[in-house]
Amino acid sequence: MSGRGLRITLRGFWYLMLLFLYAPLAVVALYSFNSINSSAVFAGVSLRWYHALLADDTIMNAFYNSVVLALSSSVIATVVGTLLGYGMYTHRERRLGWLIWLVYLPIVMPDIVYGISQMSFFTSISAATGGMLDLGLTTMVIAHVSFQVPFVALLVYSRLVGLDSRLFAACQDLYANAWQRAWYFILPTLRPAIVAAFFLAFTLSIDDFVISFFTAGPESTTLPIFIWSAIKKGVTPEVNAIATLMIGAVFAAAAVALAFQYVRAGRRNAAG
Amino acid sequence: MTVSSTPSKPTSQAEGVRADPPDETARRAAAGIELQGLSKHFAPDAIALDGVDLSIPAGEFFTLLGPSGCGKTTLLRLIAGLEATTSGTVEIGGRAVTEAPAHKRNVNTVFQSYALFDHLNVADNIGFGLRMQRVARAEITRRVAETAAFIKIDNLLGRRVDQLSGGQRQRVALARALVNEPDVLLLDEPLSALDAGLRSDLQLELMRIQRRLGMTFVFVTHDQQEAMVMSDRVAVLDAGRIQQVGSPQALYEHPENLFVARFMGHENLFEIVDRDEAGVVLSFGRLNGRFTAGTHLLIRPETMTVTRDDESVATADNTLRARVAERVYRGHVAEYGLTLADGTVLVATCNNLGEPMFDVGTEVCVSIRTSGVVAFHA
Numbered sequence: 019m020s021g022r023g024l025r026i027t028l029r030g031f032w033y034l035m036l037l038f039l040y041a042p043l044a045v046v047a048l049y050s051f052n053s054i055n056s057s058a059v060f061a062g063v064s065l066r067w068y069h070a071l072l073a074d075d076t077i078m079n080a081f082y083n084s085v086v087l088a089l090s091s092s093v094i095a096t097v098v099g100t101l102l103g104y105g106m107y108t109h110r111e112r113r114l115g116w117l118i119w120l121v122y123l124p125i126v127m128p129d130i131v132y133g134i135s136q137m138s139f140f141t142s143i144s145a146a147t148g149g150m151l152d153l154g155l156t157t158m159v160i161a162h163v164s165f166q167v168p169f170v171a172l173l174v175y176s177r178l179v180g181l182d183s184r185l186f187a188a189c190q191d192l193y194a195n196a197w198q199r200a201w202y203f204i205l206p207t208l209r210p211a212i213v214a215a216f217f218l219a220f221t222l223s224i225d226d227f228v229i230s231f232f233t234a235g236p237e238s239t240t241l242p243i244f245i246w247s248a249i250k251k252g253v254t255p256e257v258n259a260i261a262t263l264m265i266g267a268v269f270a271a272a273a274v275a276l277a278f279q280y281v282r283a284g285r286r287n288a289a290g
Numbered sequence: 291m292t293v294s295s296t297p298s299k300p301t302s303q304a305e306g307v308r309a310d311p312p313d314e315t316a317r318r319a320a321a322g323i324e325l326q327g328l329s330k331h332f333a334p335d336a337i338a339l340d341g342v343d344l345s346i347p348a349g350e351f352f353t354l355l356g357p358s359g360c361g362k363t364t365l366l367r368l369i370a371g372l373e374a375t376t377s378g379t380v381e382i383g384g385r386a387v388t389e390a391p392a393h394k395r396n397v398n399t400v401f402q403s404y405a406l407f408d409h410l411n412v413a414d415n416i417g418f419g420l421r422m423q424r425v426a427r428a429e430i431t432r433r434v435a436e437t438a439a440f441i442k443i444d445n446l447l448g449r450r451v452d453q454l455s456g457g458q459r460q461r462v463a464l465a466r467a468l469v470n471e472p473d474v475l476l477l478d479e480p481l482s483a484l485d486a487g488l489r490s491d492l493q494l495e496l497m498r499i500q501r502r503l504g505m506t507f508v509f510v511t512h513d514q515q516e517a518m519v520m521s522d523r524v525a526v527l528d529a530g531r532i533q534q535v536g537s538p539q540a541l542y543e544h545p546e547n548l549f550v551a552r553f554m555g556h557e558n559l560f561e562i563v564d565r566d567e568a569g570v571v572l573s574f575g576r577l578n579g580r581f582t583a584g585t586h587l588l589i590r591p592e593t594m595t596v597t598r599d600d601e602s603v604a605t606a607d608n609t610l611r612a613r614v615a616e617r618v619y620r621g622h623v624a625e626y627g628l629t630l631a632d633g634t635v636l637v638a639t640c641n642n643l644g645e646p647m648f649d650v651g652t653e654v655c656v657s658i659r660t661s662g663v664v665a666f667h668a
Contacts (some may be wrong), residue, residue: 098390182405184401184402184403185405185407186406187367187370187372187392187399187401187405188399188401188405188406188407189394190372190391190392190393191370191372191393191397191398191399191401191419191467192372192393192398192419192466192470193393193394193419193422193423193431193470194393194418194421195393195422198422202418202421202422203407207407207408207409209409257475290408
């Protein structure tokens with residue numbers, strides 16, 4: 019194959035990949051604005067399914083649960099994960115490599131295994147304590163925090179290892195005590211990583227189905243769980259509308275996370 | 291190791307960072323440093339420093355010189371309090387600070403690669419130490435402005451750190467340390483990242499600043515030229531031990547051992563084979579004269595005289611026949627690599643007095659002046 023032919027073929031693959039990635043999203047978004055109840059024929063633009071969403075108490079309740087779950091788990095995971103990432107950094111030169119592996123492991127663990135083990139864990143605690151930690155929003159928050167923490171810790175850790183270790187020495191040398199070092203140096207320096215980690219944790223939580231499904235209680239249905247049960251009756255334009263809103267939310271959160279992660283690097287390049 | 295406690299130049303209590311207004315408390319007097327039996331072991335088999343005794347008088351420009359891994363940066367970090375001692379004591383300005391953490395020592399450091407804070411602009415970088423000491427905001431602004439003017443970076447105060455050149459970063463790092471008016475300023479190879487021209491400018495400027503402030507400077511470098519140009523006194527370190535302490539002149543002209551002689555750039559180092567009433571015997575011949583005790587001999591290249599081979603010269607005392615094997619022209623001097631009869635190579639440096647140079651292959655006579663010869667123990 020000539021160089022030109024190869025280039026054209028590779029470019030073709032690239033567009034094909036984009037098509038398979040984003041065309042389904044575009045179709046969902048399109049049919050959410052359909053004026054008739056069909057996912058095959060587009061009859062005209064309307065917002066009736068969005069109005070239907072807002073009027074549906076079950077959906078609004080699921081939406082509320084999703085937001086509460088995502089926000090609370092992301093806040094907790096960001097705090098815990100930042101501390102963990104800092105701990106990994108300060109102990110990186112000791113023989114604690116296996117501990118860092120413990121942090122990495124949940125990232126590669128299949129969700130289904132993780133979800134089932136969380137469920138058995140919570141039900142056995144509940145059985146042992148006579149009703150403490152019944153499956154519900156609390157157990158979901160705990161489960162979500164536990165899979166978000168490794169991502170936060172790794173983002174924070176990688177920002178820290180990229181720093182000149184003399185910066186920490188310079189802080190001490192310039193009369194900063196431990197609290198001042200944390201407040202005036204470590205937090206401002208980590209801020210891009212922490213903000214990026216929060217939004218990453220948020221997107222991981224809001225679209226999680228598998229782990230949520232196993233750790234949810236009867237009253238704590240989230241949007242993904244609602245959608246899963248709704249499409250058993252067929253894909254309705256209402257589901258399309260929910261999906262479109264979620265796509266929008268995830269895109270926004272991912273964009274903010276990316277922006278925060280790269281804003282410094284970009285600024286440096288622009289100045290350099 | 292004996293360390294002289296007299297500084298080679300008088301300590302001048304100079305103008306200070308600012309033009310002291312009369313109501314201001316006078317600048318703290320410069321402080322000396324006393325190190326006794328200082329050791330640092332990172333692991334039982336990783337000994338960075340091994341029993342260092344050192345006395346640095348107040349107001350001295352003192353340099354720690356040695357190859358990488360010799361322990362000079364570790365020694366600096368122990369003085370700063372950034373590293374805990376394994377044994378020994380550190381005293382700064384007559385106060386024992388061995389156990390004090392870095393943020394409780396009135397000592398500041400200019401770090402290698404400068405370690406400026408990316409998230410702060412130049413003014414906030416300089417004011418960081420004062421802010422951590424809870425100095426009033428107006429006072430911080432005033433002192434930052436004065437120090438910046440003194441270091442000639444007042445035009446940079448609003449800049450972000452990533453907009454600065456290497457030389458500007460170096461100045462900001464210096465201002466960030468000096469603004470705190472420390473007892474002692476530590477400098478960890480602050481010029482090593484700069485190109486040659488800027489480097490020699492900043493060498494002179496650092497010397498000027500040190501003289502004006504009368505502050506004790508402890509400077510770390512691996513560059514013996516830099517150490518000789520800048521320092522009042524130099525400590526040569528190797529393998530965690532001090533090899534010799536003295537003025538640049540003492541180190542260059544009277545090295546106390548082979549390591550110091552080599553590190554100061556000397557090449558004409560020979561083992562003494564035998565010794566008698568009249569002088570010493572070396573592998574390639576004998577030198578008449580009175581030499582101090584020692585197993586080795588240094589012949590300084592700039593004290594030798596090279597002349598055209600001539601019977602009347604060749605028979606003179608301490609004169610050897612040689613052939614020019616190599617010639618390096620450096621403008622103000624010519625360096626000759628001279629091969630003696632037995633193959634030994636002697637390096638001689640001749641001032642360029644406008645006379646024709648000797649070509650490679652020329653037969654010459656080299657006369658050794660005993661004032662340029664020093665004996666020492668390996």
